[in-house]
Amino acid sequence: MQTVGIIGLGLLGGALARRLLKTGLRVAGYDLSADRRAQFTSNGGIALENSRAVANAAEALLLCLPDSNAVEEVVLEFKSSLAGKLVSDTTTGDPDRTAHLGSDLCRHETRYNDATVLGSSREAEVGNVIVMVGGKAEHVQDASSMIDRFAKQWFHMGPAGSGARTKLVVNLVLGLNRAVLAEGLTFAQVSELDPEKVLNVLKAGAxxxxxxxxxxxxMVQREFAPEARLSQHRKDVRLILEQGQRHGGHLPLSRLHEQLLAEAENQGLGDLDNSAIIEIFRRK
Amino acid sequence: MQTVGIIGLGLLGGALARRLLKTGLRVAGYDLSADRRAQFTSNGGIALENSRAVANAAEALLLCLPDSNAVEEVVLEFKSSLAGKLVSDTTTGDPDRTAHLGSDLCRHETRYNDATVLGSSREAEVGNVIVMVGGKAEHVQDASSMIDRFAKQWFHMGPAGSGARTKLVVNLVLGLNRAVLAEGLTFAQVSELDPEKVLNVLKAGAxxxxxxxxxxxxMVQREFAPEARLSQHRKDVRLILEQGQRHGGHLPLSRLHEQLLAEAENQGLGDLDNSAIIEIFRRK
Structure with a gap:
């Protein structure tokens, strides 16, 4: 039986581990948190003492880390152990750093691809996410049988970094669609319409x-228990604006969005669900 | 056989006329344009010499006019002839003026409702539009059998003017979703992704x-043959901002949207399809 290694057993990493275990793979993993390692073991995973041990134990590795800093730190630790290995990086990182890491690892004979995930960890666990993959065609091909185990659909977007870039585009559209809905529902309310009825009309048409x-x-019920936090999305939008600046993109809507999210954070909404953006439109 | 009257035989009015004729009604109509009247006659309608004649010939009337000015002009002409009649106004007008007209006509015993239509004239012709109705419950009930003939779904939103108000909310969300898609696809392009592939990813997920x-x-193919003109949407957005100002709504996204549409018009994109908004994001 093939062994897959997972470095990072947080929300996404833990869910992917459970998914891969369910599909019959042997999964070795590591996380800084002892609690998460224990959880992983209780789900049938093999917790190892550090990332290097995971890299040594498995031919195919998944990185599920919080950001580019964490990825670079982990990879620098044992770059040489990665020679010949297949590394799929699901971290939502800075695409330029992801691309750079990819070409660096490629020189060390590592088959690297960035495989960003669209969907919740709950969806990852049941194999129902969309995956956006960047990397050399042959390396992506090598990774495809593993990705098929947790993705309902996946797309090869281009060279390493393209997965992370696509994720930013998706986040741009997703977050702004949310803000647009918030403005629309608020406009409905000040126009003395029933927001719930209006929501039904909006759903029915173009x-x-x-x-x-x-x-x-x-948004209608002002129920903001976090599924994904508003502050997290503000970080995404900042990354979008940075990338836009670097590559010459004109992103006026995202610029305004960042201001609205900043305002929301200043009002203490950062830890609420990102749908709480509607409170900013309601404030007047 | 019941006779329905239609005043205004433009894109929407003409399509509704054809639809009602197809469902077996007798339809009397009037339009300022002789060409449109001739077209209407050739489709089986009964073209009359003026709006008043239409109002006299039919118990139930549809107004399909370009804006609130036209509606008020037509109605003032023969307000007294409308006593006891059922008037459904499909015009996308200023909601406050629509509400005012509704209560004025109500005092003259006219059963008025505003029945704004969501969908193209092509969809109206095959009975596939969504209709948002404002008016007294009993008047809306009276109009429902006619609306059922061209709507796949309709919603009673509240008192007279509520249909027009809801239409503005829908237009706010619709137009901004378009602008968001435009910014997203442009960001994809400057990020050296294939916009067509990215569009597929966007369609697949949240x-x-x-x-x-x-x-x-x-947008991807830069093919802007007009289905609905960009300048027309700018007018909608202005109406949205006016309403927002009047009712105390905070609409920062729509305010920015108006600036982008103004910029587009200044660059000569006004007569193109409203998807041409993407050119504004591309300009840098």
Missing amino acids: AYSRVMDSKGAK | AYSRVMDSKGAK
Whole structure:
């Protein structure tokens, strides 16, 4: 039986581990947190003493880390152990750093691809996420049988870094669609319409967006228990703006979005669900 | 056989006339344009010499006019002839003026409702639009059998003017979703991703919005043959901002949207399809 290694057993890493175990793979893993390692073991995983041990134990590795800093730190630790290995990086990082890491590892004979995930950890656990992959065609091909185990659909977007770049585009559209819905529902309310009825009209016609299903009721009912935090999305938007600046993109809507999210954080909404952006439109 | 009257035989009025004729009604109509009247006659309608004649000939009337000015002009002409009649106004007008007209006509015993239509004239012709109705419950009930003939779904939103108000909310969300898609696809392009591939990723996941189906390919291929003109949407956005100001709404995204649309018009894109908004994001 093939062994897959997972470095980082947080929300996404833990879910992917459970998914891969369910599909019959042997999974070795490591996380800084002893609690997470214990959880992983209780799910049937093999917790090892550090990242290097995981890299040595497995031919195919998944990195599920919080950001580019963490990825670079882990990889620098044992770059040489990665020669010949297949590394799929699901971290939502800075795409330029992801691309750079990819070409650096490639020189060390590592088959690297960035495989960013679209969907919640709950969806990852049932094999229902979308994966955006960047890397050399042959390396992506090598990774595809593993990705097939947790993705309902995946796309090869281009060279290393392209997965992370696509994730930023998706986040740009997703977050702004949310903000647009928030402005629309607020406009409905000041116009003395029933926001719930209006939401039904919006869903029925050309103005429909999928955020209406995921966030519409939360906005109408002002129920902001976090599924994903507003502050996290502000970080995404900053990364989008940085990339835009670096590559010459004109992103006026995202610039305004960042201001609105900053305002929301200043009002203490950062730890609420990202649908709480609607409170900013309501404030007047 | 019941006779329905239609005043205004433009794109929408003409399509509704054809639809009602197809469902077996007798339809009397008037339009300022002789060409449109001739077209209407050739489709089986009964063209009359003026609006008053239409009002006299039919118990139930549809107004399909370009804006609130036209509606008020027509109605003032023969307000007394409308006593006891059922008037459904499909015009996308200023909601406050629509509400005012509704209560004025109500005092003259006219059963008025505003029944704004969401969808193209092509969809109206096959009975596939969504209708947002404002008016007294009993008047809306009276109009429902006619609305059922051309709507796949309709919603009673509240008192007179509520249909027009809801239409503005829908237009706010629809137009901004379009602008968001435009910014996202441009960001994809400067990030050296294939916009067509990215469009497929966007459609597959949580960032999906229905404008991706209607406008995505047009934006990617820069094919801007007008289905609905950019300048027309700018007028909608101005109406949204006016209403927002009057009712105390905070609409920062729509304010920015108006600036972007103004910029687009200044660059000569006004007569193109509203998907041409993407050119504004591309300009840098």
